[in-house]
Structures are given as C-alpha cells and as structure tokens.
Amino acid sequence: MSNKLNQSMSLAKPDAQDLSAKQKIALAIGFTGCFILVLALFNTDFSNKSLFLTLSIALIAVGTIIFSNDAYLNTSKGIKNDGIWFKSISSKGVVGWLIGVLLTLFYIVLYFYPKYLGLTSNGESNTGLIALFDPLSDLLSSRPASQWFVYGTLYTVAILIFGYKFMLKYRNNRHEKLRTISVMFFQLAFAFLIPELMYRLNSDLPYYDLKSIWPLNYYNFERYRINQFIDAGDVGLGLLIFGIASILIITPILTYKYGKRWYCSWVCGCGALAETAGDPYRQLSDKRQIAWKIERWVVHSVLVFVVLMTTAVIYTYLGNDASKYWLTRKVFLLLVSTLLSLVFILTMIFKRKELGKDARYGAIGYFVIIITLIGLHYFSTDTKLFLFKSETLRTTYAFLIGSIFSGVIGTGFYPIFGSRVWCRFGCPMAAILGFQQRLFSKFRITTNGGQCISCGNCSTYCEMGIDVRAYAQKGENIVRSSCVGCGICSAVCPRGVLKLENGSMKGRINPTEILLGNDVNLMDLVNQK
Amino acid sequence: MEHIVIIGNGISGVTAARHIRKLSNKKITIISAESDYFFSRTALMYVYMGHMKFEHTKPYEDWFWEKNRIDLKKGFVETIDTDTKTLHFSDGEKLDYDTLIIATGSKPNKFGWKGQDLKGVQGLYSKQDLENLELYAPNNKTCKRAVIVGGGLIGIELAEMLNSRNIPVTFLVRESSFWNGVLPDGESDMINRHIKNHHIDLRLSSNLKEIISDENGKVKSIIIEETNEEINCDFVGLTAGVSPNIDFIKHSDIETNEGVLVNRFLETNIPNVYAIGDCAEQREAIGNRKSIEAVWYTGRMMGEVLAQTICGHKMTYNPGHWFNSAKFFDIEYQTYGWVHGTKGKPDYEAHVHWKHDDDTKCITIAFNKNTNQFLGINTLGIRMRHEVFDRLLTEKRDIGYVINHLSEANFDPEFYKHYEQDIQNAYKNQLQIV
Structure with a gap:
C-alpha cells in the first residue's frame, strides 16, 4: 500500500527512492555482521570468539557508516525527509512490520527466555550468542557475559552507529549534533563502561548506571541493592545518597533551568536509542487528541504505581524498632506522606489556575497514594500489604512496566507506534519531569x-x-x-x-x-x- | 438564527468560521468543491516529497467541525443571487444565506500561451493540482524532464519537489535574476547559485513562447521565446503568479475588478456580502501593500477581523508592518518591514548587505539614507524574531540602533553560531565606503 495521495498508473516503479549501488553494498556488509550474530545464536562454535565478535560489530558499524555517508554526504546540508512516507521501513510497510516483529521477539526472548540466547545455569559456561560476548565481558569486568551484557553492548553499538547517521542527517543543525554527541557519550561511558569498570574495582557494588534515576530505575531501592550499597562501604553509601539526591535535588534544579530535555534528550539511554536508532520512526507517533488523553491517564497511573510499589518494598524491609535504626516503617511512611503532601499543597497554592480541570485528576492521584499509605500502615503485616505480598507488587511492576512496556512495546514497536512510545505512555521518570516542566520550569x-x-x-x-x-x-x-x-x-x-x-x-x-x-x-x- | 455561509474552506474562510463560532451561536456553513476538510495548502509540496501524508496537512481532526457546529458542504457554487440571497450549485442544488463570505482564494495565472491547457501542463495550487502532478510526474521514468515557467515562490518550490524525485528540471525565469523584482541583487544572486547547486537548469531572462503537444494532446516540448530553443519535456509547471478565483462572481451584482472589491471593513458593494483572503481586492491599497495580497497570514488576519465585524463589533482590516517568509531549497527567507529590489526601490532607501562566506546566509537591512530610519530587513539562512522587528519598526529606530540590537532578534536554535559581530563590521565598512 502506497501512502501517496494517488497511486501512479505508470508501469514503471513510481518511487524514485531506490537504493544506490553503494547503499546496497553497505547493507550487504552490515547484514553479514548481523549474520555472524545469528550463527552464534544457533550455537555455531567459533574457534576464535574475540575475532568473530569484533568482526561482527565492525561489519555492522562499517555498513552503517558507508550507508549513511552515501545517503547524506552527497547532498546539500538541510532537512532530509524526502520519501520518508514512501519507504516501506518508515511508513509501516512490510519492512517496518518485519523489523517490529523481529525486535519484539528479541525482547521476549531476552526478558523471559534468555536460555535461548545461550544463558546457562549452575555455573556452566555460556553457549550461543551470549558465549560470543564472553571475551568482551572478560576484558571489561573479568567475568562471563550475561544476556544483559549482550543487550547492553548491542544497545550501545546501536546508539553509536545510528547516532552517527543522525548527525549526518542533521549536519546543518549544531543543536542536534551536540545533543547526539551527548547521548552517545552518556550511553558509552555511563551506561556501558563505567558500571563494568566499577565492578572490576569493587565487585561488591551493585551494577549502577549513574544516569539511570529512580523511578526509571525502579529497582534502585530494593532490599538486595540497599544491602549491597551498605556492604560496599563509603563508596556504596555515596552511591546510595547520590541515587536519592538525583531525584530529590539534582533533577528538580536542572529541570527548572532547562526543562526535562536535559535528561530525556541529552542523557537518558531510552531517549538516546529513540533519537538515534528510532529516528526513522519518529513520524509514526499518534497525533490524535484521543492519544493525548490516553497518554495522560496511562503515564500518570504508572507513576502512582511505581511510587506505591517502591514505598511498599522499602516498607517491608524496614523494622519497627526505633532503637535499632532511626528509619522505621512509621518514620518512612511519614516522610513519604509529608513529601507528597508538600508537593501537592505547593502545586495547589501556586498553580491551581494553570491546572484547571487537571487539578482534579491530580488530587485524585494524590489521595489514592496517601490513603493507600495510611492503609499500608494499619492493615499490613510483616510480609503482606493488604492482601498480597509486596513482592507480588514488585514482580508485577517489573513484569508489566519494566519488561513488557519499556522493552517489548517501547522498543519492539518502534516501527509501528513511533520511537517514543515508552517515554510518552510509560515512563514514570518522564511523568515526574513533565509535571515539573509544565509547572515549574x-x-x-x-x-x-x-x-x-x-x-x-x-x-x-x-x-x-x-x-x-x-x-x-x-x-x-x-x-x-x-x-x-x-x-x-x-x-x-x-x-x-x-x-x-x-x-x-x-x-x-x-x-x-x-x-x-x-x-x-x-x-x-x-x-x- | 442567522445563517452565515462561507464559500471556500481555506485559511481565510476557516479562520472566519472559527472566530465567529468563538464569538457567537450563529449557524455556519462552509462550502468547498476542493476537499472535504480544511487542509494547509502550503504543505501540499511536502506530500509530494514524501515528508508528510495528506492527513498531516489537516490542522484540525475531522471531528472538530461537528463538535464546533460548523457545517461542511461539498459543492461547486455556480451563481450567486444577491437579491434572493441564494447560492446555486452546479448540481442544481440551492442554499439560502443571511450573510455571505467569499473566500475562494486564487488560481494560477495563464497568460494565453499556446498549449497552456494540454495534459501535463498545470499550476500548483489545489489538491487536484497535486493529484495531477502525481499522475504526470510521478518519477523520472514517466517524466524525463519537467519545465517550470515563472520564477516566483511557487516555481522554486515546484523545482524542489521535482528534484526530490530526481526529475531533471528546466526553470524558466523571465527576470534577469531569480525573484529580483522583490529581492535585492546580493540575495537574488545567492539564490541563483543555490538553485544551480541543486542541479536545476536555471534559465534567466527566458520566456515561454509555446507548449507543443504530442499526438495524444499531452505536452511534448516547449519553445523558449528568446532563443527559439525547443526543450523536450513531459510536464510543464505554470507558476507565473496567481490571481483571484472569482469567475463565478463576475455575473452577479457583486462588484469586482481583478478581485472582489472590498473596503477596509471587507464589505463588498452588496450589504451582508464580504470577501476575504486572496480573492479580495482592497479599493485602496493599504500602505506599501498590494491591493490583492495572496499571502497565508493576510488571509488569516482578514478572517479574524471579519469575525469581529459579523459578530457585532465592527472592525477595520488593519495589517501591521509587512512581514513574510519562504524557503528556497535549503535556505530560509524572512522579511520584516520593506526592503526593495533594485526595480522598485525608492530614492531614499539605502541598504547594508552582509553575506557569509559559505554562500547560504546573508542579510540586507534597508534604511532611509536621509533620516537613517530603519525600514526593513531581509534575512536568508538566519532566523529572526518577528516581535523584535515589529517593535523596532513601530519605534522608528535608526539603523545604528538596529545593528547594535540584532542579537536580541536572533531566533536561530541554541548553540548556533552568531554573526552579529560580522554584520556590525560589515555595516561599519560599508558606511566608510558611502
């Protein structure tokens, strides 16, 4: 199905958007690199894994670079959107759907069936695709790869090579170039290299991507991580304090000065992938007013969900005895309620008029949380919150939001719903920053x-x-x-x-x-x- | 209830309807023969280039009209009977009105060239024009070469469109340099080079003599007046300006000249009949403006003003300082106030001109050489703030003040290089020469 106004009756192919010879060669090089990964997936035993891993990534990178150079460098600087809606890949055509399905399947396997990628249990050595990445993981952190290491590497490679493409596409625009260098840097350094090197220096530290802030990083304050932070001594404690300061101090200041873009378009890894690999799909986002209404309900519900979930999780591992540790369950709930009340009251005092009808929804959200918190205190036992375990709440969030929404739908559906589905409908961090951007920025x-x-x-x-x-x-x-x-x-x-x-x-x-x-x-x- | 009927669903008619709805409960009907819903004509080029789909050109979703109680009627008005206040449609239908707004826009000019009505010869104005373009110039196999006649804003857009599908273009421009009736020489020259850099076969000082048909009544070639050269082509774009689309009004009692004649209240000679937008002709031109202004924003402003008048708050159409914008391939153009090309330049008008070495940015500032008063600015490749120049013009600042406050007006994206210092230097150097 062509998206053009009127399909041409001519027998010749109507779209003058064919690939050039150079672009075809570039695609061949890039797909050869991908094919090595596929071979590894099917347990091809490469004798020299380092060589083939390097070869695979190099071929993918070189293919993308040649393709981008040919696509953009031969033309004048300016906006390069010619034929976007005629190309199958960027207009929900066959190629777009194919990529969407493949990405979605990849995410399902990654999150729920990592054994198909070659993850083994009981300390056996990795097989398949994950084994191919062992040499790199060993080089960085002296441990075998995991499915997350494979994913992190591919994710970083995608941001770097498509970031390069993006910078050529917008090479007339200094703002876009700088922004892209920024996301490429934060992904490579903060999300990929630093956590691995930190592990090398101090293996007690939990894996910590410093730019991944709660509530995007919804598991940051879970019991096992808190234990790890505390066990790791001063450095660990410093990281824990940084994690809390990130959301309560750093984020509000930067968002006040620059809007949420400092994070979403300059730092965040989800944003980085959306802006680089996702750029060909940005025009697919739903512009209807109904989509905006759904967006507001869904993204704010996720925010309420993550606040409750995190509070409940922390609540369950805290004690009741104030003589042992000052932060008891009661104190913690009081702190959370006070913080939320403060935000709510200040907003109502200063921004009531701007909010209009939305103020009602805000109030509803606020009261749901507060009443739940109070309920939490009176109706919960040591392990159970109301009727279900806090662990159930946590795993439900991890499954629904952490895996299905951010991964499978958020990235897998790039070619169908556009590149920022997660950021728009699902990300609780975006909801917090957005709230502030709308009112106090x-x-x-x-x-x-x-x-x-x-x-x-x-x-x-x-x-x-x-x-x-x-x-x-x-x-x-x-x-x-x-x-x-x-x-x-x-x-x-x-x-x-x-x-x-x-x-x-x-x-x-x-x-x-x-x-x-x-x-x-x-x-x-x-x-x- | 008073029934307001608007002929034409372009920016003028739709703006009038929206504002009348904001201000009143009157019954509103918009008539169009062109499209079911309002779309942005200026975006048709992007549909052909594959930047957008036709849906994207519609500024309002389809439910908007019913929700705001604006009735849409598809039909072609053939005659207007102002005595009985009735519209007669081409299919025999009739519609009564209490108040009539004529907002029928423009049609491309055709100057009686031989062969101007052949297949594959057309202007670029309407949705139908775009559909025909898709038919006759879908790619460079069906259309091996296209010829564009007329070096104005639509001509260069059409060149960019065809270029995006790799169709070779010959661009006939009557003037000795692109759009130099409007642009000062330095700017016009720069655009000439920019056009050629995009591999357009630009022919300056060239007029169309005739268009030659093949055996099927489709264009085969054209002949250039000056050289008698024959150029084979499969498509001819006629882009030598537009004129009011009012043929159906000529037989009515409504007074017309080139357009529908209106006063400053946008009233025609018949009570309760108004005309706005491209099709309206001011009985007396306003300031330096033309009496017919085929510009997007003037249509919108007339719609805003007329809505006030119709809703009981009589208001004159009073456009402020002239401004406009366009894009020539990759180079954006903005103008505020009046900067004249060599042809129409008044004696008192002098220019400061600065051009960047990369040949894609330049600025021309016009001032009165007797009083030093700032008259206007053209910018190419640099974005400027409308609000700032509107204020500078109102305050009648002198050229020196404007040069020193240019950075206030800069509207380029963050992190872009600024050129105010270079421009100030150019100003000082040129003053010394003068």
Whole structure:
C-alpha cells in the first residue's frame, strides 16, 4: 500500500527512492555482521570468539557508516525527509512490520527466555550468542557475559552507529549534533563502561548506571541493592545518597533551568536509542487528541504505581524498632506522606489556575497514594500489604512496566507506534519531569509571531505526538509536560517559527486572541468581553 | 438564527468560521468543491516529497467541525443571487444565506500561451493540482524532464519537489535574476547559485513562447521565446503568479475588478456580502501593500477581523508592518518591514548587505539614507524574531540602533553560531565606503 495521495498508473516503479549501488553494498556488509550474530545464536562454535565478535560489530558499524555517508554526504546540508512516507521501513510497510516483529521477539526472548540466547545455569559456561560476548565481558569486568551484557553492548553499538547517521542527517543543525554527541557519550561511558569498570574495582557494588534515576530505575531501592550499597562501604553509601539526591535535588534544579530535555534528550539511554536508532520512526507517533488523553491517564497511573510499589518494598524491609535504626516503617511512611503532601499543597497554592480541570485528576492521584499509605500502615503485616505480598507488587511492576512496556512495546514497536512510545505512555521518570516542566520550569518552545503557515511538519515529526502546529498557528508558546525538547520541530520548520528556549517564568504561557501582525485595537477587544 | 455561509474552506474562510463560532451561536456553513476538510495548502509540496501524508496537512481532526457546529458542504457554487440571497450549485442544488463570505482564494495565472491547457501542463495550487502532478510526474521514468515557467515562490518550490524525485528540471525565469523584482541583487544572486547547486537548469531572462503537444494532446516540448530553443519535456509547471478565483462572481451584482472589491471593513458593494483572503481586492491599497495580497497570514488576519465585524463589533482590516517568509531549497527567507529590489526601490532607501562566506546566509537591512530610519530587513539562512522587528519598526529606530540590537532578534536554535559581530563590521565598512 502506497501512502501517496494517488497511486501512479505508470508501469514503471513510481518511487524514485531506490537504493544506490553503494547503499546496497553497505547493507550487504552490515547484514553479514548481523549474520555472524545469528550463527552464534544457533550455537555455531567459533574457534576464535574475540575475532568473530569484533568482526561482527565492525561489519555492522562499517555498513552503517558507508550507508549513511552515501545517503547524506552527497547532498546539500538541510532537512532530509524526502520519501520518508514512501519507504516501506518508515511508513509501516512490510519492512517496518518485519523489523517490529523481529525486535519484539528479541525482547521476549531476552526478558523471559534468555536460555535461548545461550544463558546457562549452575555455573556452566555460556553457549550461543551470549558465549560470543564472553571475551568482551572478560576484558571489561573479568567475568562471563550475561544476556544483559549482550543487550547492553548491542544497545550501545546501536546508539553509536545510528547516532552517527543522525548527525549526518542533521549536519546543518549544531543543536542536534551536540545533543547526539551527548547521548552517545552518556550511553558509552555511563551506561556501558563505567558500571563494568566499577565492578572490576569493587565487585561488591551493585551494577549502577549513574544516569539511570529512580523511578526509571525502579529497582534502585530494593532490599538486595540497599544491602549491597551498605556492604560496599563509603563508596556504596555515596552511591546510595547520590541515587536519592538525583531525584530529590539534582533533577528538580536542572529541570527548572532547562526543562526535562536535559535528561530525556541529552542523557537518558531510552531517549538516546529513540533519537538515534528510532529516528526513522519518529513520524509514526499518534497525533490524535484521543492519544493525548490516553497518554495522560496511562503515564500518570504508572507513576502512582511505581511510587506505591517502591514505598511498599522499602516498607517491608524496614523494622519497627526505633532503637535499632532511626528509619522505621512509621518514620518512612511519614516522610513519604509529608513529601507528597508538600508537593501537592505547593502545586495547589501556586498553580491551581494553570491546572484547571487537571487539578482534579491530580488530587485524585494524590489521595489514592496517601490513603493507600495510611492503609499500608494499619492493615499490613510483616510480609503482606493488604492482601498480597509486596513482592507480588514488585514482580508485577517489573513484569508489566519494566519488561513488557519499556522493552517489548517501547522498543519492539518502534516501527509501528513511533520511537517514543515508552517515554510518552510509560515512563514514570518522564511523568515526574513533565509535571515539573509544565509547572515549574523556564523551558518553553517559543513561536515566532505570525510567521506560521500551518504546514504541519512540526506535528508530523514530533515523536511525542504533540500537535505543535495547533500552538504555533495561534502564536502560543508550547508548554507541554510530554515535550522532551529534542528540537526536531524547530529543525523541520520551513519558516523559522519554533525555538527552544529557557526564559523567564512570566509570560511563558501566552494564549493570544489575535496574532502579531494584525493591528487591531486590543483595548477594544478587551473591553468587548 | 442567522445563517452565515462561507464559500471556500481555506485559511481565510476557516479562520472566519472559527472566530465567529468563538464569538457567537450563529449557524455556519462552509462550502468547498476542493476537499472535504480544511487542509494547509502550503504543505501540499511536502506530500509530494514524501515528508508528510495528506492527513498531516489537516490542522484540525475531522471531528472538530461537528463538535464546533460548523457545517461542511461539498459543492461547486455556480451563481450567486444577491437579491434572493441564494447560492446555486452546479448540481442544481440551492442554499439560502443571511450573510455571505467569499473566500475562494486564487488560481494560477495563464497568460494565453499556446498549449497552456494540454495534459501535463498545470499550476500548483489545489489538491487536484497535486493529484495531477502525481499522475504526470510521478518519477523520472514517466517524466524525463519537467519545465517550470515563472520564477516566483511557487516555481522554486515546484523545482524542489521535482528534484526530490530526481526529475531533471528546466526553470524558466523571465527576470534577469531569480525573484529580483522583490529581492535585492546580493540575495537574488545567492539564490541563483543555490538553485544551480541543486542541479536545476536555471534559465534567466527566458520566456515561454509555446507548449507543443504530442499526438495524444499531452505536452511534448516547449519553445523558449528568446532563443527559439525547443526543450523536450513531459510536464510543464505554470507558476507565473496567481490571481483571484472569482469567475463565478463576475455575473452577479457583486462588484469586482481583478478581485472582489472590498473596503477596509471587507464589505463588498452588496450589504451582508464580504470577501476575504486572496480573492479580495482592497479599493485602496493599504500602505506599501498590494491591493490583492495572496499571502497565508493576510488571509488569516482578514478572517479574524471579519469575525469581529459579523459578530457585532465592527472592525477595520488593519495589517501591521509587512512581514513574510519562504524557503528556497535549503535556505530560509524572512522579511520584516520593506526592503526593495533594485526595480522598485525608492530614492531614499539605502541598504547594508552582509553575506557569509559559505554562500547560504546573508542579510540586507534597508534604511532611509536621509533620516537613517530603519525600514526593513531581509534575512536568508538566519532566523529572526518577528516581535523584535515589529517593535523596532513601530519605534522608528535608526539603523545604528538596529545593528547594535540584532542579537536580541536572533531566533536561530541554541548553540548556533552568531554573526552579529560580522554584520556590525560589515555595516561599519560599508558606511566608510558611502
């Protein structure tokens, strides 16, 4: 099915979007690299694993680089979206669906059947694909690979090679290039190398990607990790404090100054993959108003869920005896309730008007949490919360949100729902940052007076499904909690209408009756009301 | 209940309808023969280029109209009877109105060239034009070469579109340099080079003599007036401007010239009949503006103002300082205030011109050489803030002030290189020469 307005009747193939000879060669090189991985998956016993692993990754990288160079470097600098909606891969065609299904299956195997990737139990040595990655894991942290190491390596490679492609595609745009260098750096250093090297230095430390902040990193405060942190001495304690400070201090300050983009588009690993490997799919996000409504309910429900789950998990491993340790169950619940109440009260005092109808939903969410917390205290035993175990709550969250939502749907469905499905509908971190961005941040996307021509490039290429045009054509700033500040709406605008800015809080939200350019008597307009 | 009927579902008519709905409970009907729903005409090029699907060009979802009680009617109005306040459709249907808004937009100009109605010869304005383009120029096998006649904004967009499908393009421009009736020479020259860099066969000072047909009534080639050269082609784009789309009104009592004549209240000679957008012609031009303005935002502004008038708050159409924008392949263009090309330049107007070495960015600032008052700015490849220049023009600042405050107006994305210092240096150097 072509997505064009009108299918051509010509016998010749209507789309002049064929691959060049160089691009075909590049694909052959890249797929050869992938094929080595497939062979390993089917337990081909490579005599020299280091060599074949290196070869595989090198071939994939070289293929992507040649392809990107040929696709972008032969043309002038500028927006390169020609034929996006004619290509099968980027318009939900056969290739798109094929990639979607393969990715989804990969995630299912990764999360639930790692033995098919070659993971063994009882200390036996790895087989299959995981065994192929043993030499690299050994080099970094002197231990055999796991399915997560394989995933982490492939994830990092994907961000690096597609990051390169992205930078060529947007090489006219310095903002996009810097942002991409940033996500590539954070993925390579913080998510991939540092945790492995940390393990090498101190194997007591839990695996810790420093940029992965609770609640994205929903398991950060679980009992086994807390034990590991504490057992690891000062360094461990420092990391634990950093983990708490990340969400309570660092995040609010940076989000106030720059909006949530400092995290979602410059640091976060999920964002990094979406912006690089996911870039060809950004236009597939659902722009309908109904999608926005669903988004708000789902993402905030996940946030409520993760707050309750984490509180319950911590609650169960705390004691009741204040003489042993100051942080008892009672104190902990009080702390959480106080923090939440403070946020709620401050918001209601200062931002009630801005919230409008949403304030009601916010209040509902808040009361659900508080009442549950109170209930927690009176109706729970040592292991059970209400009727079910906190462990059940934890595993349910890990399964539904941690695996199914963020992995299988979030990434597996890139070619179907667009690249930021997880960030938009599922990520509790995005919900917190978004709440702050909407209400307490200097960030906004400014629209340029009356210059908008309502073409819709901005809305089409918004990966978060924001109808940017709806604001731009009214001359209103875009202040939306979901905006990750990737800057692509501004990049693709043919009329220079959009600019990401950090400015004063005053006049940040600016509904306009009449756009700039129309010199009507504004006092008349006001008096008439 | 008063029934407001709007002919035309473009930006003008739709803006009027939306604002009337905001201000009142009147019954509103929008008539269009072109499309079921409002879409953004300016985005048609992106549909052909594969950047967007047609759905994406619709600024409002389909449920919007019913929710806001705006009736949409598909049909072609053939005649207007202003005595009985009745519209007659081509299929024989009739519709009564109390208030009529004519917002029928433009149609591409055809200057009586021989062969101008052949198959594969067309303008680029409507959804139907896009469908025909897809038919006659889907790729470079069916369309081995395309010729574009007319070096304006639509012409260069059409060149970019065809180029995106690797169709070789010959671009006939009447003027000696691209759009130099509007752009100063430095800018126009830069765009000439940019066009050629995209492998467009740009022919300056070239007029179309005739279009030659093959045996099936389809275009086969064209002949250039000046050289009598024959160029084989499968598609001819006529982009020599647009004119009001008002043929069906000519037989009515509504007074027309080139467009439907209106006063500053956008009223025609017939009570309760208004005209807005591209098809309206001001009886007296406003400031330096043309009496017919086929620009997106003027259509929108007329819609905003007329809604006020119709809802009992009579208001004149009073456009502020001139501004506009366009994009020439990869180079964005913005203009605020008046900067004239060599042709129409008043005696008192002088320019400061700066161009970057990479040949994709330049700026021209116009000022009154007697009073030093800032008159306007053209920017290519650098984004500027509308609000700032609107204010500078209102405050009647002098050129020196504007040059020193350019950084306030910069609207380029964060981390972009700034050129204010270079521009200030260029200003100082050029002043010394003067």
